[in-house]
Amino acid sequence: xxxxxxxxxxxxxxxxxxxxxxxxxxxxxxxxxxxxxxxxxxxxxxxxxxxxxxxxxxxxxxxxxxxxxxxxxxxxxxxxxxxxxxxxxxxxxxxxxxxxxxxxxxxxxxxxxxxxxxxxxxxxxxxxxxxxxxxxxxxxxxxxxxxxxxxxxxxxxxxxxxxxxxxxxxxxxxxxxxxxxxxx
Numbered sequence: 001x002x003x004x005x006x007x008x009x010x011x012x013x014x015x016x017x018x019x020x021x022x023x024x025x026x027x028x029x030x031x032x033x034x035x036x037x038x039x040x041x042x043x044x045x046x047x048x049x050x051x052x053x054x055x056x057x058x059x060x061x062x063x064x065x066x067x068x069x070x071x072x073x074x075x076x077x078x079x080x081x082x083x084x085x086x087x088x089x090x091x092x093x094x095x096x097x098x099x100x101x102x103x104x105x106x107x108x109x110x111x112x113x114x115x116x117x118x119x120x121x122x123x124x125x126x127x128x129x130x131x132x133x134x135x136x137x138x139x140x141x142x143x144x145x146x147x148x149x150x151x152x153x154x155x156x157x158x159x160x161x162x163x164x165x166x167x168x169x170x171x172x173x174x175x176x177x178x179x180x181x182x183x184x
Contacts, residue, residue, distance in 0.1 A: 010115075011115065012075060012119075016069075026048060029052070031105060083113070097124060100135075117147060117151055152177075
């Protein structure tokens with residue numbers, strides 16, 4: 001799939017990360033450590049230019065190889081980076097993937113995560129023709145649970161050792177979406 005695709009909602013433009021996004025990515029992540037780091041171990045205050053450049057390079061490589069598709073979400077009104085949403089851990093045998101997202105602290109609570117995840121699910125089902133998306137989150141991550149529920153994802157289970165955080169296996173809640181749930 002082409003990395004130059006762009007999607008637009010009423011408030012957001014979503015597209016693949018580019019080198020020009022290194023500084024905004026660094027700023028968004030380092031300023032959001034307090035609200036994101038409890039759930040995603042890569043998020044920390046010391047996230048620097050090298051981390052951001054490596055992130056952009058990995059994201060672009062994912063697009064080139066078809067291993068993952070990350071979309072950066074930018075607020076139309078200001079052009080600011082709101083966060084990222086991604087279709088990752090693509091399993092071509094099972095025809096499924098993970099749907100993940102993070103929103104910078106200053107943009108949380110405004111409905112941007114739902115808007116961005118709806119675009120990513122459309123990409124997954126409408127373009128990649130996947131038949132299943134999983135949303136996996138820490139049982140204490142109330143914001144992510146609300147997003148899964150607003151997406152009308154089905155809660156399937158509380159799974160032991162379902163995801164890794166800082167080198168440790170953790171319990172995760174597993175929600176799923178299939179095309180019939182999402183594409184009307």
